[in-house]
Amino acid sequence: MSVADLAEALGKDTDHVFEVMRYVDNSIDYTRPSSIIDNWQVMKDVVTKSGFRYNIIAPPGKKEENVKDKDVKKRPPPDPSVLKPRPPVVTIMGHVDHGKTTLLDALRHTAVVASEFGGITQHIGAFSVKLNSGKKNETITFLDTPGHAAFKAMRARGAEATDIVVLVVAADDGVMEQTVESIRMAKEANVPIVVAINKIDKSDADVERTKKALLSAGIQVEDFGGDVQVVEVSALKGTNLDLLVEVISLQAQLLELKADPTGLVEGVVIESSTNVHRGKLATIIVQRGTLKKGAVLVAGTAWAKVRGMFDDKGQPLLSGSPSTPVEIIGWRDLPSAGDEVLEVDNEKQAHEVVKFREMLKMKQKQEAAQVIIDAKTQEYLKEYKAQLEKKWLMGRRKVRREGPRPKEIEEDNSPHVSIILKGDVDGSVEAILDVLETYNFNDDCQLSVIHYGVGQVTENDIELAETFGAIIYCFNVDINKNVQQTLETKDVKVKHHNVIYKLVDDLKEEISSHLPEKEVEEILGEANVLQQFEVNEGRHKVPVAGCRCTKGVLKKSAFFRLVRGEETLFEGTLKSMRHLKSDVDSIRKGVECGLQLEDKTVCFQPGDILICYEMKSIPQKTSWDPGF
Numbered sequence: 257m258s259v260a261d262l263a264e265a266l267g268k269d270t271d272h273v274f275e276v277m278r279y280v281d282n283s284i285d286y287t288r289p290s291s292i293i294d295n296w297q298v299m300k301d302v303v304t305k306s307g308f309r310y311n312i313i314a315p316p317g318k319k320e321e322n323v324k325d326k327d328v329k330k331r332p333p334p335d336p337s338v339l340k341p342r343p344p345v346v347t348i349m350g351h352v353d354h355g356k357t358t359l360l361d362a363l364r365h366t367a368v369v370a371s372e373f374g375g376i377t378q379h380i381g382a383f384s385v386k387l388n389s390g391k392k393n394e395t396i397t398f399l400d401t402p403g404h405a406a407f408k409a410m411r412a413r414g415a416e417a418t419d420i421v422v423l424v425v426a427a428d429d430g431v432m433e434q435t436v437e438s439i440r441m442a443k444e445a446n447v448p449i450v451v452a453i454n455k456i457d458k459s460d461a462d463v464e465r466t467k468k469a470l471l472s473a474g475i476q477v478e479d480f481g482g483d484v485q486v487v488e489v490s491a492l493k494g495t496n497l498d499l500l501v502e503v504i505s506l507q508a509q510l511l512e513l514k515a516d517p518t519g520l521v522e523g524v525v526i527e528s529s530t531n532v533h534r535g536k537l538a539t540i541i542v543q544r545g546t547l548k549k550g551a552v553l554v555a556g557t558a559w560a561k562v563r564g565m566f567d568d569k570g571q572p573l574l575s576g577s578p579s580t581p582v583e584i585i586g587w588r589d590l591p592s593a594g595d596e597v598l599e600v601d602n603e604k605q606a607h608e609v610v611k612f613r614e615m616l617k618m619k620q621k622q623e624a625a626q627v628i629i630d631a632k633t634q635e636y637l638k639e640y641k642a643q644l645e646k647k648w649l650m651g652r653r654k655v656r657r658e659g660p661r662p663k664e665i666e667e668d669n670s671p672h673v674s675i676i677l678k679g680d681v682d683g684s685v686e687a688i689l690d691v692l693e694t695y696n697f698n699d700d701c702q703l704s705v706i707h708y709g710v711g712q713v714t715e716n717d718i719e720l721a722e723t724f725g726a727i728i729y730c731f732n733v734d735i736n737k738n739v740q741q742t743l744e745t746k747d748v749k750v751k752h753h754n755v756i757y758k759l760v761d762d763l764k765e766e767i768s769s770h771l772p773e774k775e776v777e778e779i780l781g782e783a784n785v786l787q788q789f790e791v792n793e794g795r796h797k798v799p800v801a802g803c804r805c806t807k808g809v810l811k812k813s814a815f816f817r818l819v820r821g822e823e824t825l826f827e828g829t830l831k832s833m834r835h836l837k838s839d840v841d842s843i844r845k846g847v848e849c850g851l852q853l854e855d856k857t858v859c860f861q862p863g864d865i866l867i868c869y870e871m872k873s874i875p876q877k878t879s880w881d882p883g884f
C-alpha cells in the first residue's frame with residue numbers, strides 16, 4: 257500500500273498520514289504519497305494512531321473474470337407434430353414392508369421371462385417390462401428404487417421422471433403412515449395413482465377394509481365410484497401381476513404419453529455407481545431425443561462421452577429412445593440421481609458448461625460462507641460491545657463512564673474532568689475509550705466519560721455537557737448549524753480533533769490544569785558554618801553560626817535547613833542575620849555573616865551546612881501515560 261492508498265483507506269488526506277508518521281518509528285523513508293509502505297508495523301501504527309482498527313484478511317484472489325453464461329438449458333417445448341408415443345415411467349411407493357421390493361422383483365422376473373434375450377437381470381435403477389398382450393413392443397419402465405425417499409429426492413431436483421405411481425398397500429395392514437405420505441406426494445406432483453392391494457394370499461387380508469381406508473385417505477377407489485384403478489395382487493405368489501401391468505398400461509394410454517425422439521437428448525439420472533471393471537456408470541431415462549453412442553452428455557458438473565449403452569439385462573444398446581432406461585459408460589465424474597442430463601454438441605462445450613457450473617457452485621458456496629461470516633461478525637461485534645460496556649462499568653472507579661450526578665458535583669470539590677466523546681465511527685470511539693482506560697485515578701483528578709457515541713454533536717450532548725460541566729470532544733465529527741447556534745448560547749467547551757494522540761494530549765492538559773498546584777523547594781543559596789559564637793540575649797547566651805555564603809544568596813526571610821553530614825538538624829526561619837555588627841536582609845556569595853536560628857537550642861559545629869530555600873507553588877502535570 258502506498259501512503260496515498262493508506263490515506264484513502266482511512267478517508268483522510270496524505271498530509272494526515274505524514275503528520276501521524278512523525279510519531280511512528282521507522283517511517284522516515286516514506287516521504288511521498290507514492291511511497292510504498294513496506295513495513296507492516298508502520299502501517300498498523302498509522303492506522304491505530306488515526307483512531308482506526310485493522311483486520312488482517314487474505315489477499316483478494318484474481319479478479320473475477322467476466323464469464324459469459326456458458327450453461328446449457330433444455331430446448332423449448334417441441335412441435336406437437338414430432339411427438340411419438342412413449343412408454344410410461346412408473347414408481348412404486350407404499351408403507352414399509354407392504355411388499356414394494358417383492359413386487360418389483362416379481363415384475364422384473366416377469367420381464368426376464370418375457371425377454372427374448374433371457375439372461376440375468378441386473379440392478380441398474382430401472383427396468384422395462386414388455387406387455388404380453390396389447391400392441392407390439394409396448395413396454396412399461398419401472399423405477400427400481402422403491403420408496404418415497406427416492407421419489408422425493410428426484411422431485412427436490414425438479415426431475416419429474418414419474419408418470420404413474422403404483423401405491424402398494426398390504427391388505428393385512430391397511431393404510432399406514434407412509435401410505436398417506438405417498439398419496440400426498442403423488443398428488444402434489446400431479447401424478448396419477450394405480451393401487452396394488454398386496455398380500456391378498458394372507459389369511460388376515462381384508463381387501464374391503466383396505467379399500468375403505470384408501471377412500472378415507474383421499475383415493476377415489478373405482479369400486480366406490482371413483483377413477484382410481486385398484487388391483488388385488490400377491491407379489492409373493494405372482495397373483496394378478498399381468499393384470500396390474502395391464503391396468504398400468506391402460507392408465508398410461510389415458511395419459512397419452514408422448515415425446516420428441518429427435519434432436520439433442522434430454523433426460524434424468526436415475527442412479528450412478530462405480531464398477532471396478534467398467535468404471536463410472538450412470539443409468540438415465542431418456543426424456544427427449546434418441547441417445548446414440550458417441551453423444552456427449554452433461555449432468556450437473558459431470559460429463560460423459562457415451563462409450564457404451566446397456567439395458568437392464570446387460571445387453572448392449574445401439575440407441576436409447578424416450579422413457580428407456582439406459583446404463584451409460586464413459587462418465588468422467590459420477591453424476592447424482594435426479595440430475596438433469598443434457599446432450600451438448602461436443603466435448604469442448606461439455607468442458608465449458610462444467611467449468612461454468614463449477615464456478616457458479618463455488619460462488620454460491622462463497623456467498624453462503626459469506627452469510628455465515630457476516631452473521632458471526634455481527635455476533636462478535638455484539639459481544640465485543642457488551643464486553644466494552646461491562647468493562648467501562650467495572651472501570652468506573654478509575655474512569656467513570658457515567659460520571660457523577662449533578663448534585664455530587666456541587667458537593668464534591670475534588671478535581672475532576674468530565675467529557676463527552678463523539679466520534680465518526682465505532683472503531684475510533686472504541687479506540688479512544690481504550691486509551692482512556694489507561695488513565696490512572698491516583699492522579700488526584702477524576703476523569704469521567706459522561707457519554708460517548710458515534711455521530712454528530714446533538715442538542716442532547718450539549719445539554720448533558722452543560723449539566724455536568726463536561727467538555728465535548730469531537731473526533732472527526734462536525735457540528736451542524738443549528739447545534740452550533742445552541743452552543744453559542746451555552747457555556748460549553750467543544751474541542752475538535754482528528755488524530756487520537758492529539759486529542760489525548762489535549763485531555764492531558766485539561767486534566768493537568770485541574771490538578772492543585774504543587775509546593776516545591778527552590779534553593780537560593782548555601783553557607784558553610786565556620787564556628788559557633790555565643791551572644792547574650794538578656795540573661796541567656798544563645799548560639800549564633802558564624803558562616804560564609806558559598807553558593808547563591810542567603811535571604812533573611814527565607815527558610816533555612818541545617819545539615820550535618822547526612823542529618824538534618826533544623827528546618828525553619830531565622831531570628832536574625834548580621835554582617836559584621838549590622839542587621840542585613842541578605843548575604844551574597846563569598847561574604848561572611850552571623851545567623852541566629854528561631855530555635856535557640858540548636859548548636860552549630862564547624863563544617864555544618866546551612867541551606868537557604870523558599871517554597872514555591874508550581875502547576876502540576878498529570879502523570880498519565882497512555883503509552884504513546
Ligand SMILES: Nc1nc2c(ncn2[C@@H]2O[C@H](COP(=O)(O)OP(=O)(O)OP(=O)(O)O)[C@@H](O)[C@H]2O)c(=O)[nH]1
Nearest residue numbers: 351352353354355356357358454455458490491492
Ligand atoms: N404373504 C405375502 N407376503 C408378502 C407379499 N409381498 C411381500 N410380502 C412379504 O412382506 C415382507 C416385506 O416385503 P418387502 O417387499 O421387503 O416390503 P417393502 O415394502 O419393500 O419393504 P421396505 O423395503 O422395508 O420398505 C417380506 O417378508 C415379503 O416376503 C405378498 O404378496 N404376500
